[in-house]
Amino acid sequence: MSKVLFLNGSPRGKKSTSAALGNYLFDFLKDMNFETKMLINRNQIGKEEKIEELLKEIEEASYVILLTPLYDDCQPYNVLKILEIIFEKQMNLENKIFLPIINCGFPEPEQITEGTIPIYKQFASQVGFKWGGSLSIGGGEMLQGRYGKQLHEVSQFAKNAIEELEKIAESLKNKTEYPDTEIILVPGYFYKWPLKNLATYMNNKGWKKVAEKKGEKVDATPLL
Ligand SMILES: Cc1cc2nc3c(=O)[nH]c(=O)nc-3n(C[C@H](O)[C@H](O)[C@H](O)COP(=O)(O)O)c2cc1C
Numbered sequence: 001m002s003k004v005l006f007l008n009g010s011p012r013g014k015k016s017t018s019a020a021l022g023n024y025l026f027d028f029l030k031d032m033n034f035e036t037k038m039l040i041n042r043n044q045i046g047k048e049e050k051i052e053e054l055l056k057e058i059e060e061a062s063y064v065i066l067l068t069p070l071y072d073d074c075q076p077y078n079v080l081k082i083l084e085i086i087f088e089k090q091m092n093l094e095n096k097i098f099l100p101i102i103n104c105g106f107p108e109p110e111q112i113t114e115g116t117i118p119i120y121k122q123f124a125s126q127v128g129f130k131w132g133g134s135l136s137i138g139g140g141e142m143l144q145g146r147y148g149k150q151l152h153e154v155s156q157f158a159k160n161a162i163e164e165l166e167k168i169a170e171s172l173k174n175k176t177e178y179p180d181t182e183i184i185l186v187p188g189y190f191y192k193w194p195l196k197n198l199a200t201y202m203n204n205k206g207w208k209k210v211a212e213k214k215g216e217k218v219d220a221t222p223l224l
Contacts (some may be wrong), residue, residue: 002173004029005061006038009068009079013040017145018067024151025165039210041078047112055089063097063132069140070104073115083123098124099132099168101179102135103140107191109182118179133178135164144187157185172200
């Protein structure tokens with residue numbers, strides 16, 4: 001039986017979009033008789049025994065699926081740290097497949113594909129992982145993972161993600177290639193007038209509210 005290891009790189013841990021995406025694929029693969037294991041990265045990078053546990057899990061896995069948000073067009077610290085640990089250990093990763101599933105806050109998945117996918121590809125080829133394709137998801141907050149919601153609880157917004165996660169599962173089962181894929185979660189008309197203007201207005205209002213709460217003077221115009 002092939003083992004699939006999920007590494008959850010969201011600093012939010014269990015209540016995150018990364019976790020919601022991972023949980024769906026985890027259950028789907030389990031039903032297909034894959035052996036599955038999920039680790040939360042931030043719990044694995046402190047103590048030596050936790051790092052050893054992580055390395056053992058990677059050693060036993062046939063597939064390593066990284067679930068992570070995009071942070072500053074790049075990777076959160078815990079993800080970088082794990083990539084470093086794997087690199088430094090010089091493990092034998094021959095025939096192990098690495099597949100990142102990345103979500104970002106901005107609606108466009110190009111935020112991910114333009115910068116960070118090439119970094120993950122470079123990492124995979126340097127350490128000896130086989131590239132298993134990737135899934136880049138724009139507008140990840142629509143899935144409301146930070147409130148602990150699962151994909152089946154957010155109706156239409158999860159539709160595209162569910163479709164792709166099931167394709168990933170099929171590709172693992174049939175040992176076929178999954179392509180580098182990018183999806184949006186919000187239908188295209190949300191990005192056009194009048195919904196686009198409404199969304200921008202609401203977003204600005206939201207950001208200002210948070211800033212005000214933190215004591216910022218949001219309407220200050222110092223240069224005038
Ligand atoms: C420190 C930080 C940096 C971020 N940088 C970006 C970014 O560069 N581009 C983007 O589209 N989203 C960015 N985001 C938004 C997250 O990628 C987004 O909220 C994502 O859905 C979080 O996923 P998670 O729940 O799996 O952690 C950033 C969020 C934080 C907290």
